[in-house]
Amino acid sequence: MVRINGLASGMDIDALVSSMMQAARVPLDTLEQKKQYAEWQRDDYREINKLLLELDTLIKDGVGMQKSFIKKTVSVSDPNAISVKNINSTVDFSGTLTVGKLASAATMLSNGAVGVKKATDIIPEAYIGQEIKIETINKDGSLNTFTTKIEDTDTLNSLISKINANSGVTAFYDQNTKQISFTAKNTGAVPTGLTREDGTSVTAEIGLSGTLFTDLLNLDENNIAAVGASRGTAGQNATLNYNGLDIERSTNTFTINGVEITLKQGNTGPVTFSSTSDVEAVLDTVTQFVDKYNETIANIKTKTDETKYRAYQPLTTAQRKDMTEDEIKLWKTKAKSGTLRGDSMLTGLLTKMRTSLYTSVGGSNSVNSLSEIGITTTSNYLEGGKLTINEEKLRAAISEDPNKIYDLFMKSGETTGEMGLAKRLRADIKATMTNIQDKAGKATSVNNSTFTIGKLLNSYNTKIDNWQDKLKALETRYYNQFTAMEKAISKANSQSSSLSQYFS
Numbered sequence: 001m002v003r004i005n006g007l008a009s010g011m012d013i014d015a016l017v018s019s020m021m022q023a024a025r026v027p028l029d030t031l032e033q034k035k036q037y038a039e040w041q042r043d044d045y046r047e048i049n050k051l052l053l054e055l056d057t058l059i060k061d062g063v064g065m066q067k068s069f070i071k072k073t074v075s076v077s078d079p080n081a082i083s084v085k086n087i088n089s090t091v092d093f094s095g096t097l098t099v100g101k102l103a104s105a106a107t108m109l110s111n112g113a114v115g116v117k118k119a120t121d122i123i124p125e126a127y128i129g130q131e132i133k134i135e136t137i138n139k140d141g142s143l144n145t146f147t148t149k150i151e152d153t154d155t156l157n158s159l160i161s162k163i164n165a166n167s168g169v170t171a172f173y174d175q176n177t178k179q180i181s182f183t184a185k186n187t188g189a190v191p192t193g194l195t196r197e198d199g200t201s202v203t204a205e206i207g208l209s210g211t212l213f214t215d216l217l218n219l220d221e222n223n224i225a226a227v228g229a230s231r232g233t234a235g236q237n238a239t240l241n242y243n244g245l246d247i248e249r250s251t252n253t254f255t256i257n258g259v260e261i262t263l264k265q266g267n268t269g270p271v272t273f274s275s276t277s278d279v280e281a282v283l284d285t286v287t288q289f290v291d292k293y294n295e296t297i298a299n300i301k302t303k304t305d306e307t308k309y310r311a312y313q314p315l316t317t318a319q320r321k322d323m324t325e326d327e328i329k330l331w332k333t334k335a336k337s338g339t340l341r342g343d344s345m346l347t348g349l350l351t352k353m354r355t356s357l358y359t360s361v362g363g364s365n366s367v368n369s370l371s372e373i374g375i376t377t378t379s380n381y382l383e384g385g386k387l388t389i390n391e392e393k394l395r396a397a398i399s400e401d402p403n404k405i406y407d408l409f410m411k412s413g414e415t416t417g418e419m420g421l422a423k424r425l426r427a428d429i430k431a432t433m434t435n436i437q438d439k440a441g442k443a444t445s446v447n448n449s450t451f452t453i454g455k456l457l458n459s460y461n462t463k464i465d466n467w468q469d470k471l472k473a474l475e476t477r478y479y480n481q482f483t484a485m486e487k488a489i490s491k492a493n494s495q496s497s498s499l500s501q502y503f504s
Helices: 013-024 026-061 156-166 211-216 223-228 279-305 317-321 325-336 344-358 391-400 402-410 421-440 452-503
Strands: 072-076 082-086 094-099 107-109 131-137 143-149 169-174 179-184 207-209 238-242 245-249 253-256 259-263 268-277 375-377 387-389
Touching (some): 013 452, 026 279, 026 421, 072 082, 143 156, 156 169, 207 211, 238 268, 279 387, 279 391, 279 402, 391 402
Antiparallel strands (some): 082 259, 094 268, 131 143, 131 207, 169 179, 238 245, 375 387
C-alpha cells in the first residue's frame, strides 16, 4: 500500500506512528526482557554444570584412582643394568637381581641376492597365486600364523609391506647387497612343547612355507636352518636370578608382583632395588582435589550470593540506541547479576558436599576423616567450608600408608556412612548435574522442549511472535487511518481551491 506521509496535513506521520507504536511495544519489550533473562539463567546453570563436571572428572582421575596412591620412588644400585618401575604394587618392594643373558629375537638372511632385479618389479609369473605362510611366536608364547596369496600386482616392495604390517616378522631389503632379512618382532626362544593344530612340534622362532621364499628370495625354511648355514640366529630367552630364584623370560621387560623390570645389560649383578612411596606425587594429587573443590564451592557460593539488581532489566533495542558501549556494558553486568541468587538446588548441593566430606567413614578403616590426614575447614565460615591442608601432617600420613588415604576417599560400603568421601561427593555432584540438566539442558541441547527453561523460552518465542504480528497489524491500521485523513484533507483542499476560483 502506498503511504501518503503528511503531504496534505503537513504532519510528520512516521514520527506520529512511531510514537504511538512505542507505547504499544511495551508488552513485547517485557517479553523480550524476560526471554533474555531466562537465557542468562540457562547459561549460568550450564556454567555451574561445567564446573561440576570438571570437579567430578578430577576426582575420578585423581583421588578416585588407586594408581594415584601407589606411585613409588624406586632406587636401583646399577641403573645401567636394569630399570624398575611400579605398575600396580600397593606395597613397597625390594629385591636383588643378577642378569645372565638378555632376550634376543630370531633372525635370518637370504643366501645372496634375491631373484628380482629391482624391488619395484612385479613378482615373476611363476609365483602368482601361490600361498605363502610365515610362522612366528606371539608374546604370550602361542603360535602366530600369517598366510597370503601372491597377486599379479605384487612387487617385492608391496610384499614386504604386507609382511611387515600383518606378520610376526619385520622384513628388510637392502638395495646395495640385493639381500633380504627377516627379524622376529618378539624376542625369546620357542616355548617347550609348543605344537601346531595338527600336533606337530614347532622347533623354530621363524618358519617359512612357499617356494617364493626358498627359490625367489633365497631364504632357508626357518631360522634354525639359517643358523646352521651361518645365515641367522636363534631366539633367546633372558636368564636371571631374582631373590635367589633362577628364572627365564622371553622378553627383557616383564612384570613380577606388580613391578615392571627391564633388563638392559647381560652378565651383570647382583643389582639391588627398593621402593618408597612417592610422597610428593600423592601430595600433589590430594592438593589438586582440595584446590578444585575450593574453586567449585567458591564459584557456586559467589553465584548464589550474587546481588540481584531488580531496577536493571535487560536493555531493549530502543534503550541501547541512547547509550554508549561502556554504559551498555555496565548496565548488562548489573542486569545479569543474581540469576542464581539463593537457588535452592545449588545451596542444597553445598550443604550436601560439606556433609559428605565432614562425616566420618564408618567401618574398619584406620583413617576415617580428613582431619586425621591434616585436611580441615578454614576458620572463616563465610568461605562456605573451604578446605585447607596441613602439609606436614598429610606428608606423614602418606609416608605411613598411602593406601589408607585411598580407602578414605574410595572405600566401598552398603550405606552412605560406610562409603568413601570421594564416592559420596561424586554421588552428590552427579545428582545435582542431572537436576540442572533437567532445568537448563546441556550446551549441546537443540530441542528446548526437553528441559524446563527451554520450554519457558519456547513459550516466550510464541508470545513474541504473536505480539509482533499484532504490532504489525496495528502499525498498518495507524498508517491506513492517517492515509485516509490525508486523502480527506487533500480532497477538502481541492474543493476549497475550486470554490475560491469560482467566486473570484
